[in-house]
């Protein structure tokens with residue numbers, strides 16, 4: 001008889017359990033994995049930066065007493081009615097179709113309670129979100145689903161979506177399970193079919209065309225509302241420069257951690273740059289054009305708390321935008337639905353099959369019963385609380401750095417914990433004055 | 439009739455006048471010099487005649503208006519129009535009628551590539567030829583082509599109809615020739631009579647549309663995705 005081995009069974013780093021299960025899944029189904037959410041891999045991120053705080057060389061502001069401004073104006077370059085936000089955190093575009101009408105309403109309510117904006121998404125504007133959003137940004141997407149000049153004129157700003165961080169160079173996806181009558185009608189497509197939105201706009205290609213597109217939108221809306229251009233974080237230096245050159249009032253850069261309603265997993269995890277690496281090149285592009293602070297920069301992709309907000313602003317952004325975190329605030333992946341998640345073969349915190357439309361929290365679904373689980377008023381309240389907390393956290397940090405305005409935070413307030421993050425954020429490695437790559 | 443002359447007025451002035459005009463007004467635009475974004479965002483029943491050629495996005499996102507160009511038009515003619523009519527006596531560039539939700543476009547000359555891309559209910563009639571990738575991802579509405587169609591006609595088409603009297607260089611993914619039924623013939627006749635087009639022989643038209651094989655993911659189609 002063979003002697004029993006005395007060494008531990010060894011598992012492979014290359015072929016780890018998840019990788020193997022994915023190979024088996026692919027072999028079984030013959031289709032790539034589609035899911036919602038953002039990148040789940042361990043990327044360099046804002047956690048790799050620290051604030052230095054004030055001491056003798058700089059002194060702090062009094063924690064609760066001295067004021068620290070959080071207001072920001074978005075879009076005053078060319079528009080006569082820019083957005084006036086109380087806080088520098090906006091709600092990112094998430095489509096009706098991907099989200100339930102209740103979820104869209106809750107986002108509008110929450111944003112309005114704290115004086116910030118929310119954004120439509122692929123599939124058009126719903127009356128619920130227009131009605132409950134004081135400041136609503138209307139997206140112009142490649143698909144043009146539900147695109148309507150009347151809605152355009154009802155918008156407080158327009159966002160031309162060129163790309164999304166979760167899938168730079170890719171289009172949207174909404175699978176048949178979620179295409180009920182209302183969604184189908186808004187998109188002018190048959191019910192129950194899989195929708196793969198295009199990745200390119202139907203009526204322009206390069207930046208010179210985009211400039212004329214922006215002119216058209218301004219002529220339609222009488223030069224009143226700001227025009228945002230949203231790009232995925234892939235070549236932020238060039239893309240931000242071209243967006244600004246094309247006449248954008250505001251540029252949104254969405255890093256690869258950015259969430260999506262549904263995309264191929266291979267896309268989410270392997271295309272794009274980490275949000276952390278996008279900020280400085282974007283800011284540099286605007287500075288070199290003399291447009292930093294004149295064209296506002298919004299950063300998104302994996303923003304979770306007030307520290308992330310403060311760090312993005314310190315690196316030069318004017319505001320941030322959140323998608324996933326807002327959904328979590330509403331109740332997405334909440335442990336109280338653990339049993340339901342188990343029935344779907346997953347667990348609270350890991351549920352990402354949003355495209356199947358079976359969300360127990362009633363957020364990423366079009367199912368009547370499930371979507372009723374989300375009370376839009378309560379959801380709105382929860383979102384408002386969360387946005388307030390983030391703002392107060394960011395103010396706490398700013399005051400400790402001696403700043404009476406969140407946007408007075410600067411790269412000099414930061415150090416980096418790793419060589420990678422020092423290079424990406426352009427701030428010194430902690431304890432040194434070394435910024436790799438400069 | 440009101441004359442709006444580009445030699446005297448700016449684009450902003452002219453668009454503002456058109457957008458703010460009373461119902462049933464009539465305008466004649468002179469010296470357009472290929473201007474972009476002209477006559478956009480009109481949502482009233484007015485009549486506009488342009489003497490000369492226009493640039494990008496002419497008459498984009500319009501509702502109800504009746505517009506004629508005596509000349510040619512640049513890319514994105516009538517993009518996302520909702521209703522009303524556009525009539526161009528010359529040729530039009532790429533993406534004519536892109537994403538149009540309703541109304542009708544009549545082009546007496548040729549249309550370049552991607553004519554009717556993403557169309558969502560508009561009717562487009564081209565008396566000449568259309569370029570490649572026309573009716574790409576066309577969702578709803580009708581594209582009527584009197585001349586020839588370029589390569590990959592109707593690629594990834596949804597529920598729109600394409601009628602072609604001339605030759606088709608090639609069909610795109612999931613686009614097939616379909617039977618010209620009585621219903622479709624009368625649909626074609628309606629579209630053309632609404633646009634006051636009468637000089638044609640209905641028997642010369644063939645119909646194309648979606649095979650609907652890409653509507654839901656199917657492993658056996660993987661190469662096309």
Ligand SMILES: Cc1cc2nc3c(=O)[nH]c(=O)nc-3n(C[C@H](O)[C@H](O)[C@H](O)COP(=O)(O)O)c2cc1C
Nearest residue numbers: 092093094095121122258259261301302322323324
């Ligand atoms: C459910 C969901 C739907 C989305 N839909 C859209 C959309 O329709 N248009 C768009 O530009 N971005 C869309 N996004 C991306 C967000 O606008 C935003 O870029 C992203 O969520 C930011 O990253 P975060 O989720 O880490 O905060 C969606 C994101 C999510 C989570």
